[in-house]
Amino acid sequence: MLLSCPPAWWRRNNAVTGMVNRITPVAVVVAAIMIIWYGFTVHLNAPWQIDRYEKAGTEWQMRDLVRDTMAQERPVLPAPHQIVAEIWKTTVKKKVTSKRSLIYHGSVTLSSTLLGFVMGTILGIGLAVSIVENRAMDKSLMPWIITSQTIPILAIAPMIIVVLNAVGLSGLVPKAMISTYLSFFPVVVGMVKGLRSPDPMLMDLMRTYRSSRLQTFWKLRLPASVPFLFASMKVAIAISLVGAIVGELPTGAVAGLGARLLAGSYYGQTIQIWSALISAACMAAILVGVVGVISHLTLRRMGLRA
């Protein structure tokens, strides 16, 4: 029995080798970043630390300096383990309802990210369809869409918040609108390309079947655009998160990862800033990953090799 199994064993062994092969480069890069980071932690935090030693008149050695620069309360650059400890303290050790819980703040940001992303995707698809199906729209809309992205979001975000507040919209929706403002763009660009992707031969084919515009759209253009849509959505969800964080800055820093960043910078809480930053980056990675998985499953279901 066992003798008949070498292929399976071989495969499993290969899978392990494959894993090692994939993880090794990532691990090397992470290790390199860590070494550089710790180096800079000591270097950047040293002047303040030395200053303190001198004021207190303490004798110090290199090992004291290394130890103390990694344990400051408001370091110029916190050490990675300080950030990890802070994230641990504010996620696992805090109640979710607490105003100091990163999970609470993260969920606030996540909800406006997702709302903004959904609105941005729908808006993007809608605009792309009208651009592809209508020549006048193509000529008139596209320049404005491109112009919209040349305005720095930091400049326009407070305006959007203020204007929407004036018409009685506050809370989640204005923040989500900023995410929408950023995320519709890649969807429009990708979707226009996708809807125009069918080969002229396929367009001719549909013509020989006397297919109506609507039929050509549903049966040819739309399915052909799906891979393009997902590629755009991966970009869109990441910048939706950026939009949500930027949108939290001018609201007076009440809740959300953006609020944590702002509060941290008011009080010089660099560890708090960095932990919010790292959480945002992890959230972005997870969101892009989720879109990637949905994309893979959808395309495979459609019979496309994804």
Place this chain on the structure above:
Amino acid sequence: MSEDSNRTPAIEADRLCLTFDSNDGPVHALKDVDLTIEKGDFVSFIGPSGCGKTTLLRVIADLEQPTGGAISVNGKTPEEARLAGAYGYVFQAPALLAWRTIERNIGLPLEIMGISRAEQAERVKHTLDLVGLDGFGRKFPWQLSGGMQQRASIARALAFDAELLLMDEPFGALDEIVRDHLNEQLLQLWKKTGKTICFVTHSIPEAVYLSTRIVVMSPRPGRVTDIIESDLPAERPLDIRESKRFLEIAQRVRNGLREGHSYD
């Protein structure tokens, strides 16, 4: 079918012209093409690239608009014929939709034409059998070889039972062994269904092997230089290509092509 419609030629072109405007001045893709194709004919269009053979096929299919002369398909204008579903078109590439199974690709024209689901299934099955692809209906295009994909695209063109089959170098991208095999199958299909077939090719043996009539064309301006009636027997095994009569016809096609070139 009434007697009257039987006497209408499948395609009739009268001094057909098509001129494209380009940066280097007008290009005469077709000039004064006169042609009559009877129902049930297997007609090949042969000539070097740029001779307008594909353009002529596209005019018949109402995919290009002629700039002069007249053309009728089944006694109607090409547009009316297209709207009546008078022809099936097979392109150079299989042009299958990657996200549809072979079955659903063949069912595509039927869906668009609003044929009932039950009848769709029946016709898809029938045409799959006809091109020898039974059992492959549930596969996606990328799971099939190039030759099988092209057969699926022929099945799709046959699915709605048009009388006319327009084929634009359908086997041009396939290797010679597959090509021979498909040529044989296409002949059998033509005999079984009695359709009128217009077949564009640049291979002399392919044209002679398949056709009842061979239309030789030449470029600049695109025009018909010779129309050859083939008197090869209806039953054509592949080795007919070594017979004396076959080689004579092939020689005449070759001469026709050469004369066309001497204009330059």
